[in-house]
Amino acid sequence: MNPPAETATRLGAGLVALLALSIFVFDLLTPLGWADWLLYFIPLVLTLQSPRDRDAYNFAAVATVLTALGGYFSPGDVHPAMAVMNRVLGLAVMWGLTWMMVRQKQSRSQLVGARAAQAQAEAGREAAVAARELAEASATGAMHRESQVARDLLLSSLRLDGIVQSAMDAIITSDDRMQILLFNEAAERMFHCTARDAIGCSMDRFLPARFREAHRHHVEKFGRSHVTSRKMGQLGTVVGLRGNGEEFPVEAAISHIVVEGTTFYTVILRDITERLRAEAHLRGIEERSRLALEAGQLGAWEYDVTADVVQLDARAQALHRCATGVSLGAMMASVDPGDLHALQELMSPTHRPDTPDARFTSECRMRYPDGEVRWMVVRAQAFFEGTGAGLRVTRVVGTTQDVTARKRVEHLIRQSEERYRRLVAVSPYGILVMRAERVIFANDQALKLFGAVKAEEIVGRSPFDLFHQDSHAAMRERAGELLGGSQVVPMVEEQILRRDGLPMDVEVSSAGFSDEEGPAMLVMLRDISERKRLQDRLRKTERIAELGTVASGMAHEIGTPMNVILGRAEYLMDRVTDETVKRGLQTIVAQVERITRVMNQLLAVARRKPPERGSLALREVIESSVEMFQERLAKNRVQVEMQLEEACPKVQADADQMNQVLINLIMNAVHAMPDGGQLRIGMAQADSMVKLTVADTGSGIPPEVIARVFDPFFTTKEFGKGTGLGLTVVKGIIEEHHGSISAESLEGQGTTFTILLPKGG
């Protein structure tokens, strides 16, 4: 139906409805006796314009109902039976009229349809003629193309054969009795059987015996069901049998085709041995990865850079305190701000790898909202897409591991190590660690003891190179004890060999220990040379003091007889004229004088009183001492040169003892210069000390002697001239004053004694 017609129909329907409603209202308002319901004939006529015949009957039905209602509700002016009869008669006329009008309309439209059918039949006949002409022309063309189609068929067949032979999968075709008709090259390789051998054989040959029955059953079932292709895998494990008897897993797809009543089955097989192996391998890898993640307490995550979405596994979610599928920012929310930047830098989408291996590891702290801080190690690998300038990170896959416990342990170990390192570093003991007769560690103090500058001079050497030969036997014994399980061996005194070849006395404590590299020995060395020196000196001092005490006690006993000897000799000398006798008497006198000197020195030691120290101007002592020797110095042609600093502070010292020191030193110098020379006395401040030097220009002292000049009874002086106690007394006095004395000498150029005394308070 065209749209304007449809519109007209709708308008018509509306008009009919409006009229019907108006008439109904009018009927209600007018008295019952009025035949106004006859007005329903007007819209009824209008409905005959509708293309549908049904509409007229529908309206007639509606008009009947409305008439009935109108009659019922209208105000009654006539007898109701009268009114009902009128209306029933009217309605019967209306229904009859309607029926007639509809019949007439139908007859008219049937006539129009017959005419149209006739016209269509005409057109069909013409088309049939044209078609027959076309068919005739086509038949002629087809006959011309027959040879062309045959060629195409051949080519297609060859192409198919090529595809079959070159296919990666084995293709086998068999007939309904399972006789093989086609066996391609891949099948030859798979089953280790040539096509010539295979064609004509039963399929059973390539199946393990236990599967043959099931296979036959399946194929028959497959032939009956009209499913075109189905995976044989549904049978369960499909196993093939190679020519050499080896079984192998295969994946198979089977199809069938019916040609001239015979069913042909084509099966495509793929050897999945490698794939299964690879799958098993992959499963193994996955399992191992899972175990590794589990064992390492690793949380795994993957960051899609483009979408800015991170997928986290359960552990990673717990570590990062976030859900999965969140943005990188949300994942990093708990990372300590101090560590965040470095981590973001590594994860940044613009991050470009300088090396092909775009892996990174970063340590960071997690600062959780509850204030807890934990250490994490984030390891990740970035994956890139694009090349050159377009290279971008697309994905970052990584793990997060909670290493707080390890960190704490590391921290504790580091602290502990640091403590021990410091302890070892500041230890006043030289510490060596030895393993397998090699020094593997030496601290600074040990290097100092050995006089070494670099650790290499000690580390790596055998301990036997470092210790004096006399100690070797004891060392071996000790090592044997320690390595045999003893933890500590008693402290011993031994000698080490310094790098300059000189031996040094040390106290050695050793302990054994064992670590992962095996048993080792810790050796602590303490320099006891100073102690030894002190002990020696003490022993000597004691000896001297003892001697002094003896001398003191004997002084009287010796003094008087000596005086008698001396006196008698002198008495006789005045009375004899014989020169020989006189010389003899002179010798006696000289010898007594010598004994007297020795005794006096001894007594000086014995009678040394505690010094009475006070602030002392050394200058005065020096000047008075020199003054005292003026005559003797002049006699020996010794020039005195004094360089006494004006501003030199006073010293804390005993005047008498200083006097004695100077007298001894000056005397010494005079003796060193029998042919005259120069005596230089200097005094200057040196830090908190006052330095006093007494130098002569004498013959000097050989190096082997100079070390012993302070030893008691050591003298180089001619027999009878020195007591060997002078410098010992000097050293004793200086050391009592907390000072020091040293001697330097150059043979032929003279000797210099240098004294350092503490400044006076």
Next chain:
Amino acid sequence: MIEGKPAVLVVDDDGEMRSLLCDSLWREGYALHEAGDGEAAFQLVLSAVPNLILTEIRFDAGGVDYINRLRAIAPSCPIVVMTAFGDEQVRMKVLRAGATAYFSKPVHLAELRSCVRQLIREENRSGPQHVAATEVAR
């Protein structure tokens, strides 16, 4: 005691030493008296104060007190003390106790003689005292 000669009392517990000293001083022309210990010397000085006392101090009834006692009974008599290997302290004590001179043994006789001579000369100038030694104590 020989009149006119200066009297010198030599005190030492060692006979050889005494003998030596006497021999040495004899030539100087002194009247020599000897004592072997402090008590004998004290008795001698009590009986007659000599012109000079030359004495050791290490013997019975000796020591620094002995010098004090001598000085008490002979205030102006020179006392020369000798002692074997005496040190400064002894010297100081002795001199403080009243000794006129101090020598540490062994002493050269020449030095001793000149000292004695000097002291007697000085003593004579300041007024001679007569020594009345009645006996020589051993």
